[in-house]
Amino acid sequence: MSAILTEQEIKQLRAETKGTAKKIHFNNAGASMPPDVVVDTVVNYLQEEAVEGGYETESKYKDQLENTYALIAKLINADKGEIAVVENASTAWGLAFNGIDFKEGDEIITSEMEYITNLIGFINVQKTYGVETKVIPNDEQGNFSLSALEAAISPKTKLIAVTHIPSTAGGMIPIVEIGKIARKHHVLYLLDACQSAGQVPIDVQEIGCDMLSVTGRKYLRAPRGTGFLYVRKEVQGKLKLLFMDGFSTPSVSMDGYQVRNDARRFELYEKNRALTLGLGKAVEYALTIGVDRIWQRVQVLANSMRRLLAAIDGVTVHDFGAEQCGIVTYSLRGMESGAVKGKLAEKQINVSVGLAKSTLIYMNKNHLASVVRASVHYYNTEEEIEAMCRELALLLK
Numbered sequence: 001m002s003a004i005l006t007e008q009e010i011k012q013l014r015a016e017t018k019g020t021a022k023k024i025h026f027n028n029a030g031a032s033m034p035p036d037v038v039v040d041t042v043v044n045y046l047q048e049e050a051v052e053g054g055y056e057t058e059s060k061y062k063d064q065l066e067n068t069y070a071l072i073a074k075l076i077n078a079d080k081g082e083i084a085v086v087e088n089a090s091t092a093w094g095l096a097f098n099g100i101d102f103k104e105g106d107e108i109i110t111s112e113m114e115y116i117t118n119l120i121g122f123i124n125v126q127k128t129y130g131v132e133t134k135v136i137p138n139d140e141q142g143n144f145s146l147s148a149l150e151a152a153i154s155p156k157t158k159l160i161a162v163t164h165i166p167s168t169a170g171g172m173i174p175i176v177e178i179g180k181i182a183r184k185h186h187v188l189y190l191l192d193a194c195q196s197a198g199q200v201p202i203d204v205q206e207i208g209c210d211m212l213s214v215t216g217r218k219y220l221r222a223p224r225g226t227g228f229l230y231v232r233k234e235v236q237g238k239l240k241l242l243f244m245d246g247f248s249t250p251s252v253s254m255d256g257y258q259v260r261n262d263a264r265r266f267e268l269y270e271k272n273r274a275l276t277l278g279l280g281k282a283v284e285y286a287l288t289i290g291v292d293r294i295w296q297r298v299q300v301l302a303n304s305m306r307r308l309l310a311a312i313d314g315v316t317v318h319d320f321g322a323e324q325c326g327i328v329t330y331s332l333r334g335m336e337s338g339a340v341k342g343k344l345a346e347k348q349i350n351v352s353v354g355l356a357k358s359t360l361i362y363m364n365k366n367h368l369a370s371v372v373r374a375s376v377h378y379y380n381t382e383e384e385i386e387a388m389c390r391e392l393a394l395l396l397k
């Protein structure tokens, strides 16, 4: 593993991100501050479209636009033919999930950390086809039980669908070990890596997932309205296409059509080219730093934040589990999460509120109606963490 990011590098990375001069931004699990170069890429592209024409600008930037796919593929160790660029993680997940040929009696296995969009998907296939969902509860220590997963698999299991990093908790799911079980039993494996990409190294070969969904605006620091879907080559032809146009079906006659032989079959022709370019730039930025180095720094900062928070009388940190990420969740004695967020915002400190519905099963099980979510990224500093903790201590006086 390469060396941890130095203070000098952090300084430089902060200098390349306007927002860090104005705010203490701990809402990276909502949307992180984009690097200036990402914003400039998008704005300049739009300016060129305005004076040169949309199709003409696309033609000029053809190679760079194509490179976005290669960069994403590099980020997750896939082939660029296995990547579709879409608007967000929910679209990516929905294109994969709803493409599966579910039949009555099929079963889905998930974890208690599953994201709301995905739970809604499970409910829908239950209502439409009679597909049952089995939830593997975390053990007392907050760890996903691999033995319970193994025991839950039956000939009816059509899909294992899990969220690597949940929306409103710091714990993580062991995605590589789950992948080994999925492969052993020849079960489709759909991974929600929405909060993971750009935070944790993701290698789809190592994980062995068939489909993976990601958003751009969170740990990848890409513009809002970007995301991507990975679909393993061998699985692409097995998924139904929910939408098609002349781009997804290059050959059409009145007798039928042929779809593209890559993952772009899941896209449509019209999309935001400026944002696609911005997404590519953000991925390139993360790759240049090194996602393994980002992950080291995020863990150091999150551990430090959890330690300082736990030392404040009146603060409860809710994260548990053996492996924890950059999302730190807590609550303050006698104060609603929304009020904490509001008070911190007055001091230019951004946090968010994690609602029960976002990670419904886990939050209900732990009797949490909401939590304060302070999510760190590599550009945050120890001083910023101390500043937030000082404000919280004042709020509790």
Ligand SMILES: Cc1ncc(COP(=O)(O)O)c(C=O)c1O
Pocket (backbone or CB within 6 Å): 029, 087, 088, 089, 090, 091, 115, 117, 163, 165, 166, 167, 192, 194, 195, 214, 215, 216, 227
């Ligand atoms: C774990 C997880 N999955 C999926 C999503 C959905 O992402 P998007 O809003 O880009 O569709 C989120 C968003 O917060 C999330 O936290």
